[in-house]
Every structure is written in C-alpha cells, then in structure tokens.
Amino acid sequence: MSSINQSRRRLFSRKKNDTVHLPWVKREIEFTDECTRCNKCIQACETGIIIxxxxxxxxxxxxxxxxxFCQKCVNACPEPLFTETSVSPWQVTASIQNSCMAYSGIWCQSCKDACDATAISFTMAIGKAxxxxxxxxxCTGxxxxxxxCPSNAIIVMTKPVNPPSCE
Incomplete structure (x- = not known):
C-alpha cells in the first residue's frame, strides 16, 4: 500500500478528539474555522511542541x-481564538494505556518522576510492580x-465529562 493511501486512511480514521490544539482556545469556537494557519504560534512555542x-x-x-503554559502562542496569535489566560488552559488530561510496562510487571515510574503536578501516583501491590x-x-494536561515514557503508553486526551472519583 502506498504511503499516500496510508496517510489518507489515517486522516479519515482519526477521531476528532485525538488532536490537542493550543491551550486557552475558546471552547465555543471551531478551531479549524477560525485559525488562519499563520504559524506564529509554532514559531513562538518555547518547547517546540506546537507542530x-x-x-x-x-x-x-x-x-x-x-x-x-508560557502563553507565547497566545500572545503571538493575531486571531481572537483565545480566552483569558487566568482560566484553565484546556480540558485535557493524561491517560495511561495498557502498554504501560507496570501492567506487564516491569517496575517503571518515569511518568511519575516527570509530573510536577504530582498527578501520577503508584499503588504498591504484593507480587506485582x-x-x-x-x-x-x-492533572494540568x-x-x-x-x-x-519508554513504552509510549501515555496519551493526553479530552477529560471525561463526569470524572470518576480518585479514591
């Protein structure tokens, strides 16, 4: 199968919620209708994560x-796409998938070590990682x-509407 067909298949099979747009984008707008693709946010991003x-x-x-959350993308954008930066930047959260090495019995806590918000914790269990x-x-998203994550087991996705209790 050609790479063009594979790209096209990936495009059409992709869920809309898989894409994380920029922080502080107004929730009431359709981002792709308002963004002019000027790339100023891409150029301004201090960590280079906007592509x-x-x-x-x-x-x-x-x-x-x-x-x-440096707000450089917000400040660089000439369009009225963003809310006030005093509110939550977006409604996304980390989610750990089944490919996590801990689920296979391998002791790994690289995600916890990287989480400044201490939103990731590990529960000890007898005979298990x-x-x-x-x-x-x-989670700040x-x-x-x-x-x-060495097993690419973490994705950032839209938060559930009614989050489950963490107790």
Missing part, C-alpha cells in the same frame, strides 16, 4: 516535550509524562 498538524493547523505533540493512577483533577 503543523492535519491540514496545516497547529496542534500539540507531547512526544516532543511538555507545555510550560506498582500500578499507575492519574488524578485527573490534579501539560504532557510532561508523555515523552519520558
């Missing part, structure tokens, strides 16, 4: 680094846990 995504629209790639848990109320 050209599908259709040339900017999106965040946490496999590169984390979002420091400690098991990870994400406190979605504490910065993505600091994504790049250090």
């Amino acid at each position: 050209k995504g599908d259709g040339g629209f900017p999106e965040v790639n946490f496999s590169i680094d984390e979002c420091t 400690p098991q990870p848990h994400v406190d979605i109320t504490a 910065c993505g600091a846990c994504v790049a250090p």
Whole structure:
C-alpha cells in the first residue's frame, strides 16, 4: 500500500478528539474555522511542541516535550481564538494505556518522576510492580509524562465529562 493511501486512511480514521490544539482556545469556537494557519504560534512555542498538524493547523505533540503554559502562542496569535489566560488552559488530561510496562510487571515510574503536578501516583501491590493512577483533577494536561515514557503508553486526551472519583 502506498504511503499516500496510508496517510489518507489515517486522516479519515482519526477521531476528532485525538488532536490537542493550543491551550486557552475558546471552547465555543471551531478551531479549524477560525485559525488562519499563520504559524506564529509554532514559531513562538518555547518547547517546540506546537507542530503543523492535519491540514496545516497547529496542534500539540507531547512526544516532543511538555507545555510550560508560557502563553507565547497566545500572545503571538493575531486571531481572537483565545480566552483569558487566568482560566484553565484546556480540558485535557493524561491517560495511561495498557502498554504501560507496570501492567506487564516491569517496575517503571518515569511518568511519575516527570509530573510536577504530582498527578501520577503508584499503588504498591504484593507480587506485582506498582500500578499507575492519574488524578485527573490534579492533572494540568501539560504532557510532561508523555515523552519520558519508554513504552509510549501515555496519551493526553479530552477529560471525561463526569470524572470518576480518585479514591
């Protein structure tokens, strides 16, 4: 199968919620309708995580680094896409997938070590590697846990509407 067909298949099979656009984007707008793809946010990003995504629209790639919430993308954008930066930057959270090495009995806590918000904790269990848990109320969605994960088991996704209790 040609790479063009594979790219096209990936484009059409991709879920809309898989893409993380920029922090502080107004929730009431359709980002792709308002963004002019000027790339000023990409150039301004201090950690280089804003990339050209599908259709040339900017999106965040946490496999590169984390979002420091520096607001440089907001300040660089000439369009009225953003809310006040005093509110929560976005409604995303880290999610640990089944490919996590801890689920296979391998002791790894690289995600916890990278999490400044201490939103990732591990529960000890007899005869098992400690098991990870994400406190979605504490998770800022910065993505600091994504790049250090050796098994690519962490994704950043839209928070559930009714988050489960972390108790």
